[in-house]
Amino acid sequence: MEPTRDSHATLVDLLDRVLDKGLVLYADIIVSVAGIPLIGVNLRAALAGMETMLKYGVMQEWDERIRAWEREKRAEETVPTVAGDGHRPVETTFSC
Amino acid sequence: MQCSDDIRVTTPSEGEDGTKIEGRYLYCVADSGEKVSLGPIGIDGGEVYTVPYKDVSAVVHGCPAEPYQSSDAEMVKGWVIAHQRVVDKAWEKWGTVLPLGFDTIVRGQGDSEPCESVEAWLAADYQSLKRKMEAVRGKAEYGVQIFWETRAIAKSITETSAAIGRLEDEIRSKPRGLAYIYRLKLENALKKEMETKADQCFRDFHKRIKKHVCDLRSEKTKGPGDDRLMIMNLSCLVDRDRSTDLGEELEAIDRMEGFSVRFTGPWPPYSFVGA
Numbered sequence: 001m002e003p004t005r006d007s008h009a010t011l012v013d014l015l016d017r018v019l020d021k022g023l024v025l026y027a028d029i030i031v032s033v034a035g036i037p038l039i040g041v042n043l044r045a046a047l048a049g050m051e052t053m054l055k056y057g058v059m060q061e062w063d064e065r066i067r068a069w070e071r072e073k074r075a076e077e078t079v080p081t082v083a084g085d086g087h088r089p090v091e092t093t094f095s096c
Numbered sequence: 097m098q099c100s101d102d103i104r105v106t107t108p109s110e111g112e113d114g115t116k117i118e119g120r121y122l123y124c125v126a127d128s129g130e131k132v133s134l135g136p137i138g139i140d141g142g143e144v145y146t147v148p149y150k151d152v153s154a155v156v157h158g159c160p161a162e163p164y165q166s167s168d169a170e171m172v173k174g175w176v177i178a179h180q181r182v183v184d185k186a187w188e189k190w191g192t193v194l195p196l197g198f199d200t201i202v203r204g205q206g207d208s209e210p211c212e213s214v215e216a217w218l219a220a221d222y223q224s225l226k227r228k229m230e231a232v233r234g235k236a237e238y239g240v241q242i243f244w245e246t247r248a249i250a251k252s253i254t255e256t257s258a259a260i261g262r263l264e265d266e267i268r269s270k271p272r273g274l275a276y277i278y279r280l281k282l283e284n285a286l287k288k289e290m291e292t293k294a295d296q297c298f299r300d301f302h303k304r305i306k307k308h309v310c311d312l313r314s315e316k317t318k319g320p321g322d323d324r325l326m327i328m329n330l331s332c333l334v335d336r337d338r339s340t341d342l343g344e345e346l347e348a349i350d351r352m353e354g355f356s357v358r359f360t361g362p363w364p365p366y367s368f369v370g371a
């Protein structure tokens with residue numbers, strides 16, 4: 001049996017992957033809508049427009065998940081954070 | 097902060113219509129420190145190029161710091177397909193990529209340029225990116241969905257199950273009122289047996305498929321919209337030169353009475369690079 005990637009027959013499979021999966025990066029540097037960073041947007045959100053989804057709370061769970069993940073990631077890092085404000089310092093320790 | 101994102105021709109700070117280019121749309125991270133342009137192959141014809149850090153690079157295009165969003169499904173589809181085309185191109189060129197999902201756009205922070213944010217991210221996540229890169233090197237993702245035809249499976253269970261056979265005999269010998277009760281019993285028994293059978297199949301197929309893959313993930317099953325039922329939906333990470341073995345195993349499952357298999361790919365490893 002040969003795998004297929006025929007673009008018509010596998011559009012849904014493509015959407016499942018491109019809209020829900022992939023590499024995640026920390027939220028501070030990601031473009032956001034109404035304060036929520038866009039990471040792994042789901043299809044309905046993309047179709048209906050972010051604002052609408054936010055209005056109806058559809059993305060809240062997802063947003064909480066991302067924030068929790070981010071908190072965890074911060075906790076793992078040794079970068080000193082500004083006391084108490086919960087934000088990664090903008091003056092990063094990296095240079096490019 | 098000196099930013100190395102200085103390919104003037106390909107990364108103007110202003111778009112043709114004068115809008116400010118203050119974001120970088122990310123397609124994937126490639127296994128190469130090469131600084132190169134891939135041409136205007138991005139979403140809406142965006143000029144795609146790499147932002148390198150050491151021996152890895154982010155594949156990006158310059159765009160306003162706003163998400164791509166639309167209520168037009170066709171437009172979104174077009175964007176997603178363009179996204180995938182770029183990831184495919186990079187995958188082909190560099191052999192190993194870590195794909196990002198649609199609409200991941202990095203912005204600058206304070207006075208700094210978005211490309212600095214991209215570099216800072218590559219630098220901060222470098223170890224983890226390299227680890228992920230090693231985990232998917234030489235491999236591709238395949239989608240495996242297994243369906244059964246509900247009617248055919250129910251029929252074969254009815255024919256082979258002793259318990260169900262007994263209930264059927266009872267129905268025939270009972271008066272109409274009682275027969276109704278027994279019919280309900282029969283339906284319940286059949287439902288239970290089908291669930292048991294689905295579990296068995298899942299375990300059996302899982303074991304058979306696992307032999308041929310490096311990693312696999314169970315995804316939510318979905319209704320295909322006909323009388324078939326999806327009993328498994330897997331994402332499999334497979335050595336590129338071993339996909340034929342997986343194909344043969346799936347062929348055997350596909351030939352089983354009442355079962356069918358969908359086998360898609362090769363996909364970039366979307367399901368195996370997440371957090």
